[in-house]
Amino acid sequence: MKTEVLITGSNGQLGKTVFALHQxxxxxxxxxxxxxxxxxxxxxxxxxxxxxxxxxxxxxxNCAAYTAVDRAEEEKEExxxxxxxxxxxxxxxxxxxxxxxIHISTDFVFDGSKKEPYSETDIPNPxxxxxxxxxxxxxxxxxxxxxxxxxxxxxxxxxFGNNFVKTMLxxxxxxxxxxxxxxxxxxxxxxxxxxxxxLEIIISGNKKFGLxxxxxxxxxxxxxxxxxxxxxxxxxxxxxxxxxxxxxTPARRPKNSVLESSKIETAFKITTADWKxxxxxxxxxxxx
Ligand SMILES: NC(=O)c1ccc[n+]([C@@H]2O[C@H](COP(=O)([O-])OP(=O)(O)OC[C@H]3O[C@@H](n4cnc5c(N)ncnc54)[C@H](OP(=O)(O)O)[C@@H]3O)[C@@H](O)[C@H]2O)c1
Numbered sequence: 001m002k003t004e005v006l007i008t009g010s011n012g013q014l015g016k017t018v019f020a021l022h023q024x025x026x027x028x029x030x031x032x033x034x035x036x037x038x039x040x041x042x043x044x045x046x047x048x049x050x051x052x053x054x055x056x057x058x059x060x061x062n063c064a065a066y067t068a069v070d071r072a073e074e075e076k077e078e079x080x081x082x083x084x085x086x087x088x089x090x091x092x093x094x095x096x097x098x099x100x101x102i103h104i105s106t107d108f109v110f111d112g113s114k115k116e117p118y119s120e121t122d123i124p125n126p127x128x129x130x131x132x133x134x135x136x137x138x139x140x141x142x143x144x145x146x147x148x149x150x151x152x153x154x155x156x157x158x159x160f161g162n163n164f165v166k167t168m169l170x171x172x173x174x175x176x177x178x179x180x181x182x183x184x185x186x187x188x189x190x191x192x193x194x195x196x197x198x199l200e201i202i203i204s205g206n207k208k209f210g211l212x213x214x215x216x217x218x219x220x221x222x223x224x225x226x227x228x229x230x231x232x233x234x235x236x237x238x239x240x241x242x243x244x245x246x247x248x249t250p251a252r253r254p255k256n257s258v259l260e261s262s263k264i265e266t267a268f269k270i271t272t273a274d275w276k277x278x279x280x281x282x283x284x285x286x287x288x
Pocket of ligand 1: 009011012015037063066086104105152153154155156157
């Protein structure tokens with residue numbers, strides 16, 4: 001019998017990555033059900049309960065989220081409705097129907113003041129509404145469930161949806177000069193690498209539940225990330241580094257959001273790729 005896996009938010013970057021991998025035929029032991037906000041709104045408790053009752057899932061991978069970091073400063077209620085209450089709704093039905101929840105969270109739960117990479121034991125202290133809503137989602141899950149995986153990741157990029165790499169490629173074709181911040185450090189993470197880890201957790205049947213960090217190896221600034229995109233994409237543009245204080249945004253960002261991934265590497269015997277590895281593929285697919 002196949003393992004039944006529900007994907008929420010499958011119109012987003014991560015959800016589309018799961019869909020693409022499932023089409024690749026490598027995961028024959030899994031049967032995926034893809035839902036979008038239109039077919040399964042995780043903030044609607046009744047709908048979520050009915051959906052789980054009438055299906056028989058073994059795992060739920062929650063790819064649904066409110067991810068508009070700047071807009072969240074003004075739409076606090078909406079951000080918490082999806083990221084905190086939505087996560088709680090899923091946790092409640094997962095408990096009721098015996099489903100294992102795999103929830104994706106973020107480096108933005110940290111304030112960025114630490115000088116080294118953040119581990120799972122570091123105390124979160126979000127400095128924006130989005131981070132606070134995601135942290136509340138984590139806490140809601142942890143207070144309801146024992147059988148959960150919460151995986152915090154950072155700086156996701158892929159060929160799908162909206163992300164920094166695609167924005168740079170677009171701007172590189174439109175502009176002659178660009179300014180990018182050089183004093184926020186993180187680990188770009190290829191969405192496919194994250195999804196492969198998530199699916200490996202399911203296939204392995206490993207039940208080492210809990211909170212994990214996963215990002216690709218290496219730590220760079222957004223400026224350095226942009227440099228790499230233009231270099232790999234062979235785009236000629238005048239790129240200037242600026243400081244965050246000269247690029248004000250509605251939401252504050254952590255200065256350091258590098259995540260330490262050794263716990264997940266050890267628990268699931270995985271090797272984490274360098275952040276650059278996926279970049280070549282994404283750029284090639286962008287130009288296809
Ligand atoms: N992107 C990053 O750099 C990054 C970094 C760290 C962590 N993460 C985390 O990674 C996860 C996936 O992010 P992503 O980049 O794939 O985000 P995304 O592209 O914004 O996708 C999120 C999806 O969730 C859907 N959604 C919103 N509200 C929903 C609801 N009430 N019910 C069901 N679906 C709903 C959205 O649909 P609509 O578009 O129709 O609203 C969208 O398709 C999130 O948990 C995010 O917090 C992302």
